Amino acid sequence: MSAIRVSGVTQRFGARTIFRDVSFEVRDGEVFTILGGSGCGKSTMLNQLVGLLAPTTGTIEVLGHTITGKAGAEGRHAMQREVGVMFQSGALFGSMTLLENVMLPLEIFTDLPPDGRAAVARMKLGLVGLGHATALMPAEISGGMAKRAGIARAMALDPPLLFLDEPSAGLDPITSAELDRLILGLRDDLGTTFVVVTHELASILAIADRCVMLDRNAFPDAGGMIAQGDPRRLRDESTHPMVRAFFRREIPE
Amino acid sequence: MAVDLSGLVYCDLSGASLLLSMEAAHGAALPILGAVPHVTALLARARASVTPAGPRAATRSASPNLVRAVGDAIAYLGEVVCAVLFLPARRRMLRWPDLLRFADQAGVRAIPLIILLGYLMGLILAFQSAVPMRRFGADLYVANLVAISLLRELGPLLAAVILAGRTGSAFAAEIGSMKVNQEVDALVTMSIDPVTMLVLPRLMAAILVMPALALILDVAGLLGMTTVMTGFGYPLITIARQVQAAATPLDLFGGLFKGMCFGSAVAVISCFAGLNTGVGPRAVGQAATAAVVGGIVATIFLDGLFSILFYRLGL
Ligand SMILES: Nc1ncnc2c1ncn2[C@@H]1O[C@H](COP(=O)(O)OP(=O)(O)OP(=O)(O)O)[C@@H](O)[C@H]1O
Ligand SMILES: [Mg+2]
Secondary structure: EEEEEEEEEEEEOOEHHHHHHEEEEEEEOOEEEEEOOOOHHHHHHHHHHHOOOOOOEEEEOOOEEOOOOHHHHHHHHHHHHHHHOOOOOOOOOOOOOOHHHHHHHHHHOOOOOOOHHHHHHHHHHOOOOOOOOOOOOOOHHHHHHHHHHHHHHOOOOOOOOOEEEOOOOOOOHHHHHHHHHHHHHHHHHOOOEEEEEEHHHHHHHHOOOEEEEEEEOOOOOOOOEEEEEEEHHHHOOOOOOHHHHHHOOOOOO | OOOOOOOOOOHHHHHHHHHHHHHHHHHOOOEEOOHHHHHHHHHHHHHHHOOOOOOOOOOHHHHOHHHHHHHHHHHHHHHHHHHOOOOOOOOHHHOHHHHHHHHHHHHHHHHHHHHHHHHHHHHHHHHHHHHHHHHOOOOHHHHHHHHHHHHHHHHHHHHOOOOOHHHHHHHHHHHHHHHHHOOOHHHHHHOOOOOHHHOOOOOOOOHHHHHHHHHHHHHHHHHHHHHHHHHHHOOOOOOOOHHEEEEEEHHHHHHHHHHHHHHHHHHHHHHHHHHOOOEEEEEEHHHHHHHHHHHHHHHHEEEEEEHHHHHHHOO
């Protein structure tokens, strides 16, 4: 079974083609990473996968719901009930404390009593190492903390599919390694599927089961997909100059 | 033509780019003579970094397409109606503390301003109309005139203008900064309806506070008028009788109902402006401006419609 199926997806903004004809599959229960240089369209891809942006062409299926095309609206609503998303900026609700941020989905979609909600939210914040900061407002925390709180909020309802946009950017190596361990732990214990956007080479090699790599100059006039598969094999075997540049820092002259 | 750099001992990146732009103006690569090695390397690096500018992506805010704007507005109105209809199923998305906060922000905190402006308005109206009316010996009827115009027109209108300026802009800026910060996107991906969670409490607060604000403004205006009239030597009881004879409860309640409609228009429009905030730092300010302008225009437009309606109904 595949959690996500992307076929022939193209995104254009005005005259610019951000990427063309991207196709890949994410299998159930794997950690899948979207790689690529800054500005190659990773966040754009993620926005399409979570139903915030309709691709110019192509079809996307997430957890069995088709979210593109004419009947896409229904699929998007059904899919959004089953996924968690962490945005690149964290996107925490500025008028609520971290605890209230994580409690919001619990309040709306579960019948837990208030102290039960608070206990679950505290535990989720503790998992990302923010157990001490539950009473702070988003304006009072650092960028790395906002990301981790965003992950805790995305995990609030224990969704089977989690999307994380650059979870480890801006984190110190220790916190970043702890986050990697959390992701692998959730994959192994709960069978959670992850789609992670990242540039951190160490993190990719540690967590990714498979990956897709986007590049701004995949085509002469457009960006696109240049490789996919097991990142360790790509590192060792790929002959594509940009893939080699990414994994081995061999910059083509 | 050639460039002779033999006297040049040091050149930085800006210097290199000046040399390159000279070359570009000339139209072809120029032979460089006598450059020291570090300058040659620097020029090569600067040359390699020159890439043709990509086409500018057309963003949504770049082309304000009228047809699409109207379509968006209609779709948004539909969403508001849906949010109201589906409210029983989504009642948990409406947070009551939010409603109280907005009612406080839009209503309670506006009261001093409402009293001040209402009082001054009554004062000015009474004084200005007393001068010509006195020539006909009709200055007693200033009380009638001010009472009618305040209760029927100016009370709700002025309250709505104050709501648009004070609260409409705040609604648009709050929702706009949530939009810029992707908080609205986060709501959508959490399958929380942004209209139910963000627009409905603001709309309900505006509907709730507007009759109260209009009533307070009416009372303050009548007090201002009374101040002028007592100055002219009329006893309070005469003024009160005059007001009572002129204004019916229908005038009052018609005015308060109008105020409610103006308030909902201001809230709906300012939330729309907020949800339509574009990208970039200027967008939030533009949304707030659009909210105030849109709110005031809609209020006056609605007021015109009400005038026709009330006239037809003989009210
Ligand atoms: N709404 C939009 N309108 C026009 N262009 C856009 C829009 N959103 C993104 N882009 C363009 O799409 C490209 C990809 O943006 P995106 O945010 O997906 O990059 P990214 O791969 O996530 O980069 P980073 O690693 O820096 O986060 C950028 O060049 C950007 O200019
Ligand atoms: Mg990004």
